[in-house]
Amino acid sequence: SQQGEEDPQALSIQEGENATMNCSYKTSINNLQWYRQNSGRGLVHLILIRSNEREKHSGRLRVTLDTSKKSSSLLITASRAADTASYFCATDAWAGGFKTIFGAGTRLFVKA
Amino acid sequence: NAGVTQTPKFRVLKTGQSMTLLCAQDMNHEYMYWYRQDPGMGLRLIHYSVGEGTTAKGEVPDGYNVSRLKKQNFLLGLESAAPSQTSVYFCASSWTALYGYTFGSGTRLTVV
Numbered sequence: 027s028q029q030g031e032e033d034p035q036a037l038s039i040q041e042g043e044n045a046t047m048n049c050s051y052k053t054s055i056n057n058l059q060w061y062r063q064n065s066g067r068g069l070v071h072l073i074l075i076r077s078n079e080r081e082k083h084s085g086r087l088r089v090t091l092d093t094s095k096k097s098s099s100l101l102i103t104a105s106r107a108a109d110t111a112s113y114f115c116a117t118d119a120w121a122g123g124f125k126t127i128f129g130a131g132t133r134l135f136v137k138a
Numbered sequence: 139n140a141g142v143t144q145t146p147k148f149r150v151l152k153t154g155q156s157m158t159l160l161c162a163q164d165m166n167h168e169y170m171y172w173y174r175q176d177p178g179m180g181l182r183l184i185h186y187s188v189g190e191g192t193t194a195k196g197e198v199p200d201g202y203n204v205s206r207l208k209k210q211n212f213l214l215g216l217e218s219a220a221p222s223q224t225s226v227y228f229c230a231s232s233w234t235a236l237y238g239y240t241f242g243s244g245t246r247l248t249v250v
C-alpha cells in the first residue's frame with residue numbers, strides 16, 4: 027500500500043477559486059514534499075515541509091502538516107487555468123535507507 | 139539548461155527484446171533514481187543510487203538492472219522486455235534523500 031495517499035483523486039474548479047488537496051500517510055516521516063506534473067511532463071518540485079514545521083508558504087501555495095494526524099494539505103489560492111495538473115505528495119520512508127515514496131496524485135482541472 | 143536529460147523519449151519494443159534507458163544530470167547530484175509511472179499507481183521506485191559505483195533495489199526492481207559507472211549517468215536496462223513493463227519511466231536526481239528531486243521529462247515505453 028502507498029505511504030502517501032492523496033484526496034480527492036480529481037478536482038474541478040473555476041478559475042479564481044481556491045483548490046485544496048490532502049495527503050495522508052501511514053508511518054513517521056522526516057519530511058513531506060509536494061510536486062506538480064503537467065500532462066506528459068516530468069514532476070516539478072513545489073515545496074518541502076519538515077516534520078517539525080506546521081505550515082509553509084510559497085507564492086500562492088500554502089502547505090500544512092499535522093504529524094499527529096499523519097496528514098498534509100496543499101492549498102492553491104486564486105487558481106489559474108495554468109494550475110491544471112496532477113499534484114503528488116511524497117514522503118520519506120526508512121527502508122534500509124531513506125527513500126521518497128509518491129502517492130497516486132490528485133488531478134486538478136481549473137476551468138477558465 | 140541544467141537538469142536531468144532522459145533518452146530516448148519514446149520507444150516500442152517487442153516482447154523479449156532488450157534496451158537501455160539513459161539518464162544524465164549536470165547538477166553534480168549524488169542521488170539518482172529510476173521510477174515508473176502507471177495510471178492510478180503513482181510513481182514506484184525501481185532502483186536508486188547514492189553515489190558513483192553504487193546501486194540499490196527499490197520497490198519494483200524485478201526485470202530491471204542499473205549501473206552508475208559515472209556520477210552524472212544512471213542507466214536502466216531491460217534484458218528481456220515484457221508487456222507488463224509498458225509504462226512511463228522517469229529518472230530523478232537530488233543532493234540527498236531529504237532534498238527535492240529534479241525529474242527528467244520521461245521515457246514512454248511500449249512493449250508489444
